[in-house]
Each structure stands twice: as C-alpha cells, then as structure tokens.
C-alpha cells in the first residue's frame with residue numbers, strides 16, 4: 001500500500017490543508033474535555049504530511065489528545081496496529097513534544113466510533129497502509145503535542161503572572177526556574193483549556209538535536225499482551241451467544257451454487273444451521289470443529305460459470321499480447337530510440353512475476369450480529385469506514401446503524417484493505433438469529449484471496465562502448481489495484497502505485513522510457529500486497545541492472561555506483577551495504593552475493609544477499625545485509641524489525657510464492673502447497689541504519705521488494721544462471 | 737457425552753464429539769482464545785499447546801485422545817520456569833510484530849528449553865521450524881531463545 005505516493009503525486013491534493021495554506025487551526029482544535037481537562041482534536045491525514053481525510057467543508061477530527069486532571073495523556077488515533085509498531089511510534093511523537101515519558105501516553109485502543117468513522121466520503125483514503133502511518137502523522141502529531149505544551153506553559157505563566165518565556169515544560173510539569181515553582185500538566189489542564197489555541201507560527205517544534213525519544217529504541221507498547229495470550233484479534237471476538245460459521249465459496253471465481261444436499265451436515269452434532277447464498281454455503285455451529293465437520297459433510301454442486309476453464313497460461317498469454325502494443329507512458333526522459341540505435345551493445349529480456357496470496361497468519365474472519373434495527377461487527381480492518389459501509393450495504397441498513405468494533409490484525413499486508421470478508425460475513429449473518437463469527441478455513445483464505453497481480457515485462461537497454469547504459473526501455477502489463485480501489489487516482493491509464501519502482505530510479509539514466517498497460521484478467525481478483533509496484537518492479541529493474549553489469553563485464557556494485565553521482569543518499573546506502581557485507585571477498589563454490597538498490601516509499605535501501613545453491617537446485621539464503629536511509633528513524637528498533645521481517649516475506653516470494661489457476665480454481669490451498677519461509681531456512685540479517693534528520697520514509701514494505709533481486713542476482717553470481725521468472729525454478733539450477 | 741480434560745490444572749467438562757480437535761474446544765467452547773488457529777493441518781504451529789509438557793498441535797489432536805494428560809496453554813505458560821524465561825526474552829528482544837503466531841512460537845520455545853536447556857542452532861531449527869511467522873520474526877526468535885538459555889546457564 002502506498003497512499004502517500006498518491007498524495008505526493010497530486011492525486012488527492014485538492015483538499016490538502018497543510019499544502020494549500022488553509023489555517024492549520026481548522027485542523028487542530030482545543031478546549032475543555034467533557035470529562036475535565038484539556039482536549040486537543042486534530043485531523044490526521046492518511047498519507048504523507050500534505051494530505052488529510054476530512055471533507056473540505058468542515059473539521060472532522062479523527063485523533064484526540066486528552067490531558068485529564070490526573071495528568072496522564074490519552075491518545076486516540078485512527079491507525080491500526082498490524083505488527084508494524086504504529087501503536088508505539090506515534091505516541092512517541094506526542095511524548096517528544098509534550099516533554100513526557102512514553103509511558104505517560106496511554107493509547108485508547110481500537111477507536112471505533114461512528115462519529116469518527118461514519119463519513120463514507122472518508123472511506124476512500126481512511127486506511128492504514130503499512131508504510132504510511134508514521135509518515136502521515138509525523139508533522140501533525142508533533143504540532144499537536146507542541147501546541148498542547150505551549151498552552152500548558154501559558155496557563156502556568158498566567159497563574160504565576162510571569163513571562164511564558166521564563167517557564168519550561170519537562171517531565172509532565174511546567175517549571176518556572178527563577179522561582180522554583182512547578183505545576184503538573186493535570187493541574188494545569190483545565191486552565192489551559194480556556195486559553196485560545198496559539199497561532200501555528202508561535203508554536204515551536206523541537207529541532208532534531210533536541211529529540212529525547214525520537215530516534216531512540218522504544219519498547220513496543222503492544223508486546224506484553226502478545227506474549228501471554230491476552231491480545232484480542234478479530235478472530236478472538238466472542239460476543240455472548242456467538243455461533244461459529246465456516247464456509248465454502250464457489251471454487252471458480254464468478255461461479256454459483258447449483259444444489260446443496262445438507263442432510264449429512266445437519267446431522268453433525270453441534271451444527272445449527274446451513275446458510276445457502278448465491279455463490280457460497282456456510283455451516284453455522286456451536287464451534288469451529290462442528291462447523292468444519294459440517295462443511296465436509298455437505299454435498300455442493302457448483303455451476304462454475306464463465307471461468308470454468310481458466311488457467312494461468314491464458315492469463316499470461318493475454319498479458320504477453322498486451323505488451324506487443326504501446327501503452328501509456330509513465331516516464332520519458334531523453335530519446336530512447338535514438339540512443340538505442342546508437343548503442344554499442346543491446347540487451348533485452350522478458351521478466352514475469354506471479355499472482356501471490358497474502359497468507360496472513362490470522363485467517364479471514366468477521367463476527368456479525370444483525371438485528372432488525374442495527375448491526376454490529378467485530379473485525380480487524382485497515383479500513384474501518386469502508387468496513388462499516390460494506391456492512392451497512394450488505395445488511396440494508398443506514399450507515400449510522402452499523403457499529404464497528406475494530407481489533408488487532410494478525411497480519412495485514414494489504415489483505416485487510418479489502419472488505420469482501422465483511423460483506424460475506426454480513427450476508428451470512430442476515431440469516432442467523434444472534435451473533436455469528438464467520439471464520440474462513442486456511443484453504444478458503446488462500447483460494448479466495450485477492451491476489452498480488454501477475455505482471456509481464458519487456459525490458460531492453462543500450463550500452464555505450466564502455467558498457468554504460470545509455471538507453472532504458474521498459475514496458476509491462478498487469479492489473480492496477482488503484483483503478484478499482486481509488487479510481488480518482490487512476491488517470492490516463494496510469495497510477496502511481498503500479499509504476500512505483502519502475503520510474504524515478506535512483507540512477508542517472510539519460511534516456512529512459514517506461515510504459516504500463518493496464519490489463520485486468522477476468523476470473524481472478526487482485527489487491528494490494530506488501531507493496532505491489534515495488535514488489536514487482538524492483539525485481540525487474542534490479543535484475544536487469546545486474547544483467548547490464550554482466551554484459552559490460554563490470555562488478556555489479558561498481559557498475560551501479562558509477563550511475564549514482566547525483567544521488568548521494570542512494571550511493572551512501574549502497575557503499576555501506578557493500579562494505580558491511582564484505583563485497584568482493586572470496587566465497588566457497590556455489591555461493592554467491594547479489595546486490596539490489598532501490599528508492600521507494602521515500603526510503604533508500606541497498607541489500608546484499610549471500611546465497612548457496614545446492615547441486616539439487618535448492619537455494620538457501622544464508623545472510624542478508626541491508627543498509628537503509630529512511631529519513632528520521634522514529635523508533636529505530638521497529639525499523640530494524642520491519643526490515644528483518646520484510647526480508648523473510650520477500651525470500652518467501654522469491655523461493656516459493658505462486659498462485660496458479662487450473663480449471664478456474666486456485667491450485668494452492670494450505671501451507672503445504674503455499675509455502676512460507678521457516679526458521680531453518682531463515683538467514684542471518686544485519687540492518688544498518690544511516691542517520692538522517694529528513695522526514696521519515698515508509699518502512700513496512702521496502703525490505704520485501706529489495707531482497708528479491710538480491711537473491712536472484714546472488715543465484716546468478718553463484719551459478720551463472722539468470723532467473724527472470726518468479727518464483728525461482730530449482731529445476732533450472734540442478735547441477736548448474 | 738461429556739468428556740473431562742485437564743487444562744492449566746483445572747478439570748473442564750466439555751460436551752462435544754470425541755473427534756473434535758482440542759483447538760476448537762479451547763477457543764470456542766472454553767473461550768480460551770490465546771491459542772490460535774492458523775492452518776488446521778499441523779502445518780503452521782499457531783495452535784501449539786503442551787500436553788504433559790510436549791509441544792503439540794492442538795488443531796489435529798482429537799479431544800478423546802488426551803485422557804488425563806495435563807494440557808498447558810499460553811494463558812498459563814508463564815507459570816512455568818521455562819515459559820516465564822521465554823516470555824521475558826521475547827519482551828527483551830522485542831520479538832513480536834502482529835503477534836498472531838507468537839502464542840505458538842512461545843509454546844514451542846518453552847517446550848524446547850524445558851527439555852533441552854542448552855539447544856544448539858540445529859536444535860532450535862528442529863524445534864521451531866514447525867511454527868510459521870508470516871511477519872518474519874525468526875531472527876529475533878532465535879536471539880530470544882539464546883538469551884533465555886543463557887540465563888538458564890547462569891541459574892545452573
């Protein structure tokens with residue numbers, strides 16, 4: 001996910017308060033809190049600092065900072081914790097400016113509230129994508145904290161009748177050093193609430209060198225509950241009397257139920273009810289064990305519909321044919337055709353990446369209670385407003401009759417940016433008297449995912465007589481998620497997500513031409529993943545850059561460095577990674593090092609993978625060194641953790657990830673056929689963070705895209721075999 | 737027919753068919769949701785509990801196969817020495833991300849160090865490779881197990 005990108009490229013900037021000079025005050029209000037104390041309300045954007053989610057007509061706060069009389073600071077915010085550390089990093093921003101310890105900030109967990117989330121106009125961009133929360137909150141959260149601090153200082157100064165400039169805030173108190181007077185925030189909160197919100201110009205943000213918390217490792221606030229079994233995920237919701245349902249959806253996308261014989265299922269002890277929908281059948285039971293048994297006992301006949309014979313080959317053929325024609329131009333620099341015709345050497349290649357499932361560890365689930373006059377849902381969602389709207393539509397109720405209880409998410413990766421699971425659960429719950437938790441089996445979860453799209457790429461380059469690339473020509477075809485998910489951001493056949501990582505390369509390439517052709521294959525739904533554009537494009541561009549280095553007979557790191565004279569941050573991470581990895585030092589036979597460099601999510605990253613290829617073709621990634629410049633690393637330990645994890649996610653995609661169709665059906669079903677990297681295969685990972693005071697870049701996804709070409713480039717270094725299609729084909733590597 | 741199982745030291749009577757996996761009895765019948773569902777097929781380890789101290793996949797363990805054996809779940813593992821060490825190491829090393837797999841990881845790790853106070857890397861691989869973490873916390877899981885076993889060493 002990468003909404004920040006949309007914003008920064010102008011897709012949704014028409015309502016930007018930070019950029020268009022609207023008074024910041026309209027987006028930050030302060031006053032007395034209902035229960036006493038000082039309350040600041042602000043509107044946090046859902047993307048980078050220059051965007052916001054309020055409708056242009058009025059102030060729609062979605063984050064609140066409450067300083068009650070007891071002095072504890074209570075933060076309520078709209079982002080969702082999916083494992084990326086948001087619940088820790090964002091409170092750090094407030095604590096920093098308010099001059100309190102992180103432990104003084106209490107996060108109001110799960111903020112479902114119709115007032116906050118009830119506006120369907122917000123639905124479009126009310127989302128937590130892995131990489132955007134901290135970037136979006138960076139400026140407004142610090143401003144809110146600094147404003148609160150300023151107001152508390154003013155309240156104290158007024159009380160003591162002294163100059164506010166002679167007072168300072170520290171450790172949850174305002175102190176007047178000349179007289180030694182001090183007052184706690186809690187004590188001052190009510191007075192502060194009566195002070196007008198100071199003009200933004202008069203509120204000073206701390207300078208990076210003054211940071212106490214930002215940039216230091218902080219303990220995750222959500223960790224204790226996650227090690228003792230008390231953390232509550234969507235799948236753990238248990239409203240009183242809840243029944244458990246599991247389901248079978250048409251194995252072919254677009255198919256229908258023809259007939260159901262449910263006699264045997266109904267006879268299973270604990271089964272309460274069979275719900276038949278147009279394209280799915282659900283078994284409602286006292287517990288999942290009975291529901292699953294019931295499901296197995298059902299005899300369902302399907303009408304497979306128009307995609308009954310669909311196979312992956314047909315889709316690949318469709319994409320391949322599309323790339324024979326010119327498409328919308330995503331980037332054009334110089335004159336590629338002229339440069340190519342003058343090139344000493346030409347290199348060209350075809351690359352392909354497969355459909356991928358999300359396979360988050362928490363299977364899809366949603367709990368619903370439909371009553372005549374209202375509906376409640378319990379779910380872990382990255383898009384609360386959309387979840388609410390989907391439930392309202394499926395239930396046939398007005399929006400304000402739907403209450404959403406949001407929960408922790410057992411892995412998002414883009415899957416919880418979709419609300420198909422909510423719609424499905426409500427469709428079932430409408431037939432059930434009382435609350436019902438709809439839990440998908442792992443097989444359903446994998447076979448009815450919405451997949452990272454398949455992409456087919458043609459790429460070519462021209463080198464001059466010294467081997468330097470003088471022309472770069474890239475054309476690819478595949479699905480655009482943005483075109484469906486956020487149509488206003490899809491313009492002239494292009495969107496900023498699908499092309500991310502294919503354009504604006506860090507390298508100084510004089511003649512570049514990039515085209516993208518949107519093709520939406522029927523019969524398989526697509527969605528965001530742990531990045532879409534970069535997870536595909538960085539594999540292609542960084543593999544191809546390696547091919548060019550090989551064609552030029554240059555060292556892959558030196559070849560890249562020579563193209564980075566105008567990109568000092570990129571050059572620095574590449575040099576650092578190479579040094580730390582011991583680039584160039586001898587390795588045993590059948591072991592190779594591969595490098596990749598990328599600039600995506602406003603983050604510069606270089607990775608070097610050390611890979612061993614066995615005689616039987618098995619690939620083992622032994623060690624990965626990553627150097628990253630992600631601007632200010634708010635919580636450096638989280639940055640490290642996110643990169644370590646993203647690397648495992650990317651290795652999984654390199655080695656194993658593939659969803660294929662046969663007779664319209666997804667062929668993979670559980671972790672035996674859709675493999676995930678395991679402990680015994682996990683490499684040692686070193687992360688080196690380059691210190692920076694630039695605004696924070698995105699972290700959740702960058703590590704995934706960078707590792708993939710580092711692995712395939714290392715395979716090339718170890719074996720001389722260039723793999724241009726994912727996942728890697730171990731057959732090709734046998735005794736290579 | 738009601739069966740009685742012993743969970744975290746307490747006898748619990750449950751009225752389900754004997755072939756129902758323990759996982760669903762814990763989660764849906766007894767309301768103990770700390771034990772997680774990931775695959776239902778012994779492929780991911782999310783549902784790991786201890787049965788008489790042995791790490792066991794509850795999703796394929798039928799309720800009538802347990803007899804009088806003692807079941808320990810994530811909710812009570814902190815009361816064992818190994819479980820407390822592992823939980824502490826998990827927090828010290830900031831292992832968790834989404835956290836969904838971590839109940840199972842902790843149960844597998846606690847069983848490992850309870851039976852093998854000084855595991856080698858290969859022992860860790862053997863004990864932990866049945867537990868998938870989609871967030872990819874393996875690097876820290878390995879470090880945390882090592883930390884926990886080092887303090888084992890100090891304590892004799």
Ligand code: FES
Nearest residue numbers: 774775776781795
């Ligand atoms: S749920 Fe039991 S091993 Fe996956």
Ligand code: FES
Nearest residue numbers: 834835869870871
């Ligand atoms: S922490 Fe998310 S699956 Fe392991």
